[in-house]
Amino acid sequence: MKITVIGHWGGFPRAGEATSGYLIEHDNFKLLLECGSGVVSSLQKITDLGKLDAVLITHYHYDHCCDIGPLQYARQIKTQLGEISRPLPIYAPKGDFFSLLKWEDYTYGESFDEKSILNLGPFKISFIKNVHPVDTYSVKIECSGKVLSFTSDTAYFDQLADFFGKSDLLLAECSFYANMDGSEAGHLNSMQAGILADKAAIKKLVLTHLPHFGNICDLADQAKEYYSGEIVLASYLKELTV
Numbered sequence: 001m002k003i004t005v006i007g008h009w010g011g012f013p014r015a016g017e018a019t020s021g022y023l024i025e026h027d028n029f030k031l032l033l034e035c036g037s038g039v040v041s042s043l044q045k046i047t048d049l050g051k052l053d054a055v056l057i058t059h060y061h062y063d064h065c066c067d068i069g070p071l072q073y074a075r076q077i078k079t080q081l082g083e084i085s086r087p088l089p090i091y092a093p094k095g096d097f098f099s100l101l102k103w104e105d106y107t108y109g110e111s112f113d114e115k116s117i118l119n120l121g122p123f124k125i126s127f128i129k130n131v132h133p134v135d136t137y138s139v140k141i142e143c144s145g146k147v148l149s150f151t152s153d154t155a156y157f158d159q160l161a162d163f164f165g166k167s168d169l170l171l172a173e174c175s176f177y178a179n180m181d182g183s184e185a186g187h188l189n190s191m192q193a194g195i196l197a198d199k200a201a202i203k204k205l206v207l208t209h210l211p212h213f214g215n216i217c218d219l220a221d222q223a224k225e226y227y228s229g230e231i232v233l234a235s236y237l238k239e240l241t242v
Contacts, residue, residue, distance in 0.1 A: 001024055001025065001026045001141070001143050001144075001146060001148055001241065001242040002024070002025045002026070002239065002240075002241055003022055003023070003024050003025075003148065003169070003171075003239070003240040003241070003242065004022070004023040004025075004046050004237060004238070004239050004240075005021075005022060005206075005208065005234045005235065005236065005237065005238040005239075005240070006018055006021035006022060006023055006032075006039050006042050006043050006046070006237070007019045007020055007021040007034075007036055007037070007038055007039050007042060007236075008020070008208045008209065008210055008234035008235065008236070008238075009063075009209070009210055009212065010063060010173070010175050010187075010209040010210060010211060010212075011063055011212065012037060012063065012212075013036075013037045013038040014212070017038060017042065017236045018036060018037060018038030018039045018041070018042045018236070019036030019037045019038065019039070019063035019064070020034035020036040020039075020063055020064045020208075020209060021033070021034045021035055021036055021038075021039035021042070021043065021067075022034060022150070022171065023043065023046055023047065024123070024141065024148065026121070026122045026123070026143050026144070027121065027122045029053050029054075029120070029121030029122055029123070030047060030051055030052050030053050030054075031052075031053065031054050031055070031056060031120060031121070031123060032052055032054070032055045032056070033055075033056050033058075033139065033150060034056075034057060034058065034064045034065070034152075035055055035057060035064070035065055035066075035067045035068050035071060036062070036063045036064050036065065036066060036067060037062065037063055037066055037067060038067065039067045039071075040067045040070040040071050040074065041070075042236070042237070045237065046237065048083075049071065049074040049075065049078065050074075050075070050078040050083050050084040052088060053088075053120070053121055054088070054089050054090075054091065054120050054121070055068075055071070055088065055089070055090045055091065056090075056091045056092070056118075056120075056125070056139070057090065057091070057092040057093075058092075058093075058136055058137050058138075058139060058150075058152035058153075059093065059095075059132065059134050059135060059136035059137070059152065059153065060092075060093075060095050060096065060097045060134060061134060061136075061153065064152070064153070065092075065097070068090065068100070068101065068107075069100075071088075071107070072103040072106060072107050075087075075088050075103070075106040075107055076103065076104065076106045079105075079106055087105055087106055087107055087108050088106065088107045088108075089107075089108060089109075089110050090107055090108070090109050090110070091109075091110045091111075091112055091118060091120075092109060092110075092111065092112070093111060093112065093113065093135045093136075093137065094111045094113070094135075095134070095135060098111060112127060112137070113127070113129075113137075114127050114128060114129045114137065122143050122144065123141050123142070123143050124141070124142040124143070125139060125140065125141050125142075126139075126140045126142075127139060127140070128140075128159060128160070128163045130151075130152060130153065130154030130155075130157075130186070131154050131155040131156075131157050131183075131186055132152075132153050132154050132155070132186035133185075133186050136152050136153055136154060136186075137152060138150065138151050138152055138154060138160065138163060138164070139152065140163060140164065140167070143242075146168045146242045147166070147167040147168050147169075147242075148167065148168065148169050148171070148242050149163075149164045149167040149169070149170045149171070149202075150170075150171040151164075151170070151171065151172045151173050151188065151196075152173065153173055153175075153186060153187060153209065154173070154186060154187070154188065155182065155183040155184075155185075155186045155187065155188070156183070156188055156192040156195070156196065160196055160200070161196055161199035161200040162200075163200075164196070164200040164202065165200050165201060166200070166201050166202075166203075167200065167202050167203070168202075168203045168204065168242045169202070169203065169204045169205075169206060169240065169242045170196075170197055170200065170202045170204070170205050170206065171206050171208050171234070172188060172193040172196060172197065172205060172206065172207055172208065173187060173188050173193075173208060173209035174188060174189070174190050174193045174207040174208065174209060174210060174211075174219050174223070175187035175188065175189070175209055175210075175211055176188070176189035176190070176211065177189060177190055177211075177214055177218060177219065177222065178190045178191040178222040178225075187209075190207070190218075190219040190220075190222035190223045191222055191223070191225070191226060193205065193207060193219075193223050193227075194222070194223035194224065194225060194226030194227040194231075195226045195227070197223070197226075197227040197229060197231075198226055198227040198228070198229075202227075202229060203229060203230075204229060204230045204231075204232065205223065205227060205229060205230065205231045205232070206231075206232045206233075206234055206240065207219050207220060207223065207231065207232070207233050207234060208234035210233070210234065216233060217233070219233065220232075220233055
């Protein structure tokens with residue numbers, strides 16, 4: 001699997017960049033995981049929007065989904081120009097915004113929950129429900145004997161380590177520094193990200209959904225106190241492989 005970090009900021013994007021968005025590719029199948037602020041603009045530096053095969057949204061906070069609207073317009077225009085001829089499936093939880101995923105004949109919604117198993121192209125995808133103010137899901141993607149996992153947004157809870165167990169790569173949100181408690185807001189701090197990676201025996205930890213304050217390099221240093229494996233900070237258009 002090839003993973004390109006399209007966006008990695010929490011809340012709002014840094015100028016010229018994006019919030020949550022990850023392009024996952026294998027065997028010419030392109031899955032967009034999250035579609036936050038700035039993702040549609042930034043994604044076009046990597047691929048044509050008409051070449052996406054599927055989109056998966058973990059929850060309906062704007063920094064994870066608000067570029068769905070621009071993406072729908074893109075699919076409409078490209079269809080009308082004759083560049084594409086198929087609707088784009090958008091996989092997401094049921095909720096207040098689910099009905100908006102249907103955009104004429106250009107996009108449509110498919111729902112999932114904690115019990116769902118999705119088979120999208122080469123990817124087998126499973127879920128666990130998170131601790132967050134709205135219905136939110138962590139994601140595990142299996143492909144060709146490898147496992148890519150993504151926390152999305154969540155407070156720490158014990159079942160996460162079992163769900164992510166022995167993943168080859170974990171994209172872990174890291175909204176707060178070690179001395180900060182993000183549990184009430186439903187977010188992880190750097191200490192908890194390190195503990196989670198250690199308990200789950202993760203091979204590589206990538207910290208993402210980063211804060212706009214402090215020295216973000218400290219996040220990796222703090223996580224290293226609890227996890228001895230490789231730690232990487234997500235960055236704009238960074239490429240990763242599993």
